[in-house]
Amino acid sequence: MVKRVSINTKVLNAYINESSVPLSAIQKKVEKIENIMRGEVQPTFNQLVTIAKTIHVPAGLLVLNKKIYS
Secondary structure, eight states: OOOBOOOOHHHHHHHHHHSSOOHHHHHHHOTTHHHHHHTSSOOBHHHHHHHHHHHTSOGGGGGSSSOOOO
16 A cells, blocks of 8 residues: 655745756656645655655655745
8 A cells, every 4th residue: 555645835846946947857866746736636655755865855844734935
């Protein structure tokens, strides 16, 4: 059974948009990234870790309810 991780899509989208990584590069590693970003599906833990590594942020930041501003 696949375990999904509940995330705030606004937080995910903010970190993806802030990164210098094109969406196409993320999509090569996580095919359903657009569905995840729209909130249609929740990512698996492995997908979340892959997204975090690709955009160069700790995976824990992507599960927060609010984005951390520096």
